[in-house]
Amino acid sequence: MGSHDTHSTEAIPVPTPATAAGRDGLDAILGRPSRAVIALDFDGTLAPIVADPEQARAHPEAVPVLAALAPKVAAVAVVTGRPAGVAVRHGGFAGVPGLEHLVVLGHYGAERWDAVTGTVNAPAPHPGVAAARAELPGFLDRIGAWQGTWIEEKGRAVAVHTRRAADPQAAFEALRSPLTELAARHGLIVEPGRMVLELRPPGMDKGVALLEYAREISAESVLYAGDDLGDLPAFAAVEKLRSDGTPGLLVCSGSDEVTELRERADLVVTGPEGVVGLLRGLAARLG
Numbered sequence: 379m380g381s382h383d384t385h386s387t388e389a390i391p392v393p394t395p396a397t398a399a400g401r402d403g404l405d406a407i408l409g410r411p412s413r414a415v416i417a418l419d420f421d422g423t424l425a426p427i428v429a430d431p432e433q434a435r436a437h438p439e440a441v442p443v444l445a446a447l448a449p450k451v452a453a454v455a456v457v458t459g460r461p462a463g464v465a466v467r468h469g470g471f472a473g474v475p476g477l478e479h480l481v482v483l484g485h486y487g488a489e490r491w492d493a494v495t496g497t498v499n500a501p502a503p504h505p506g507v508a509a510a511r512a513e514l515p516g517f518l519d520r521i522g523a524w525q526g527t528w529i530e531e532k533g534r535a536v537a538v539h540t541r542r543a544a545d546p547q548a549a550f551e552a553l554r555s556p557l558t559e560l561a562a563r564h565g566l567i568v569e570p571g572r573m574v575l576e577l578r579p580p581g582m583d584k585g586v587a588l589l590e591y592a593r594e595i596s597a598e599s600v601l602y603a604g605d606d607l608g609d610l611p612a613f614a615a616v617e618k619l620r621s622d623g624t625p626g627l628l629v630c631s632g633s634d635e636v637t638e639l640r641e642r643a644d645l646v647v648t649g650p651e652g653v654v655g656l657l658r659g660l661a662a663r664l665g
Contacts, residue, residue: 390655390658390659390662392404392408392656392660392663393645393647393659394645395644396644396645399626400627400628400644401644403625403627405625406598407451407625408660410599412450412451413597413598414597415451415453415591415599415600415601416448416451416454416455416601416657416660417454417588417592417600417601417612418454418457418602418603418604418653419456419458419603419609420436420465420468420469421605422604422605422606422631423603423604423605423631424436424456425437425440425469425650426650427572429541431460434468435469436468436469436650437654439654440469440654440657441469441470441471441474441477443657443658443661444657445475447657447660447661447664448477448478448479449476452597453479453480453591453597454477454479455480455481455482455483455588456482457483457487457584457587457604458482458483458484458486459569459578459608460532461484461485461489461532461533461534462482462483462489462490462498463484463491463498464484465484465491466482469482471493472493472496474493477493478493478494479493480492481493481591483584483588483591485535485578485582486582486583486584486587486608487583487584487586487587487590488500488534488579488582500534504566506561506565506566506579507533507536507578509564510564510566511536513560513564514529514560515529517556518553525543526540526549527539527540527549532576534579535569535576535577535578535579536576536577537574537575538553538557538574538575538576538577539573540573540575541572541574546573547573550570550573564577565579566578567579569608570607571606571608572606583611584608584609584612585610585612585613585615586611586615587612588600588616589618589619592624597624598625599625599627600616600624600627601626601627601629602626602628602629603647603653603656604631605631605636606636606639607636607639609639616628627644628642628643628645629643629644629645629646629653630646630647631647631652631653632646632648
């Protein structure tokens, strides 16, 4: 648990953002941490990307670092496309001293888990998800795209992964249009990610979830870290907050697969290891 070792944490500096807006955001977080929200994606940001999402686990130092940082800020929010309960389980967030006020906004904000109560609040699922899930195996088989692809059941969404295909990118591109048509028939949309296409209800995205949460707790500064296309709405939300006078810091958990995020970020770090290092540095700076 190196994050609780004072000497090791103090040795980690906080990297300087490349943009003026990012530097303003960092200054605001450090200047009044009690009004700052630290918001983080899960897969690829707190947890390394793995071939099987069921095997994804938070970086081993993520929870102790978050437990050191969380009491010093207004809130820590994990914003993820996963079901909230799955993110809590894979992250190891439940029952951790210091994380009493962590929230997990799952399914792009459609679900919410609060550490203080340990419960998930969620509306009824969209009926189109179950219908699309039932149709998918035969659909993929008919269009000749079954080989190497697999379906992930996500409760309020369903995803088709291509990372195990012989040519993952070609399979991803070939499936994008047919899956978009299938989704539309069931009142859903397709959310593209890193070698994954997710069918989910419209109106849910990380940007909406982040904006609503930041406003709910009257945040005066926001950090958001993500790694994938699904994080672009959250980046846009931080940019919206900045335009309204709330400073923010955009962090890309570095990925060669998603250049759009890197190009819009104020700060690029090297995956979950870099995110943990950044959070450790913030915790040390805040004393």
